[in-house]
Amino acid sequence: MRAVQFSRFGGPDVLEVVDLPTPQPQAGEVLVRVHAVGINFFEVLMRGDRYAVTPQLPMVPGVEAAGVVEAVGQGVDKGLLGTRVAAPLFMSKRPYGGYADYVTIDASLAVPLPDALSFEDANALLVQGLTAFHLSRQSPPRGKSVLVSAAAGGVGSLLVQLARRDGASRIIAVAGGTAKLDLALSLGADAAIDYSEPDWMAQVKEATGGAGVDIVYDTVGGLLTAASLQALAPGGELVFAALGRYAIGASDLEAMIGRNQSLRGFALLPLLSPGAINASLSSLFQLAASGALVVPRGSRFPLEQAGEAHRLLEERRSTGKVVLVPQMP
Missing domain, CATH: 3.90.180.10 (Medium-chain alcohol dehydrogenases, catalytic domain)
Structure with missing residues (x-):
């Protein structure tokens, strides 16, 4: 073969x-x-x-x-x-x-x-659908404003839709380029912001009436993580799902503590078992087959x-x- x-x-x-x-x-x-x-x-x-x-x-x-x-x-x-x-x-x-x-x-x-x-x-x-599925369950978006990074990618495009289905009050999609922003909006995001623009963090704050977002779902890591902290509301939660791509320093953590913010790690495999994966995938497959999940x-x-x-x-x-x-x- x-x-x-x-x-x-x-x-x-x-x-x-x-x-x-x-x-x-x-x-x-x-x-x-x-x-x-x-x-x-x-x-x-x-x-x-x-x-x-x-x-x-x-x-x-x-x-x-x-x-x-x-x-x-x-x-x-x-x-x-x-x-x-x-x-x-x-x-x-x-x-x-x-x-x-x-x-x-x-x-x-x-x-x-x-x-x-x-x-x-x-x-x-599979990997990306299960990641989006469990991200929305580990840190439920119901009634909260959320930021989804790489919102036109494999995980982000699904997470935008699941967050909408799960009752997020406001979904801010972050991606690069007009085509990707348009895709995120078509999938249910309330606002789409280009992270290549220098003031994109301020645009997130503006899109939330100055409050910032309650949850950042970070699947990109690197410099985007530290920048996302500027858009996180006091008491908000940064969910980090970018294994191996850290760019948060001690000063960032100290600032988070001062704003009562939390950092939550996310790793998919420890959440899965043969029974759980079959049930989760069957749910995702049925949603997609019925057209409820694009x-x-x-x-x-x-x-x-x-x-x-x-x-x-x-x-x-x-x-x-x-x-x-x-x-x-």
Whole structure:
């Protein structure tokens, strides 16, 4: 089978297509022919050895996939053959390997897809959908004004909609460029502000009548985190979900204490169990299949153009979910 791997750290050009043996499903597993695999920004960081954890090389990235069950291992119901499923590889004993024609995963982790939900959209609801889903439950937005960073991205576009469904009083979307701001507004944001403008923090305060926001959902990190603190209301909460990209100093923390503000960390994996992930994904899939949750379409690339897909994310030119489509016509 074809797979995309990198054998050294570096730019997008280190990603190469190689031939690897097709995996065989072991007892309790299914073999899934991949129709779409999601690309996440943390994989861009891993490729450059800029992530919190250094992966072992060579590595085939890809922690989420969707496709059709083509074979089953011992003890697995043969009725699953031909079933359209999502494969949350990040929960499995082999948490990577999705940039390939085939993957194997424990049958209990393979979540059936509604007929109305595409493979590409299903990928957007795995890592990024679950992140948005649990962010809105760890720090509920009901009755509060919230700021969503990267609001046109995979997590942000879904979080804007979930915050609206969950009763946020005001949603401030932050993104870069007119197209992304327009997308956030179309998904339910009350105001959309370009963070490339030097006074964007003041614009957030103005959009909240000078009060600032009650919750900042920060999935970007870096310099945006410290800037977001200027838009946070006294007693507000900064929810930090940008693992490994810290830019808060001791002076920032001291200022937060003086304003009775709180910093809350967010890590997805500790919140998940096989039962919980199945229930959460089923809820997200049904919302999307019914049209109650819009999954903004991103760019599609064949396996051979994985480097171009990474470059698109790295240069922050993407909107919606970027996917590789091994079976691309």
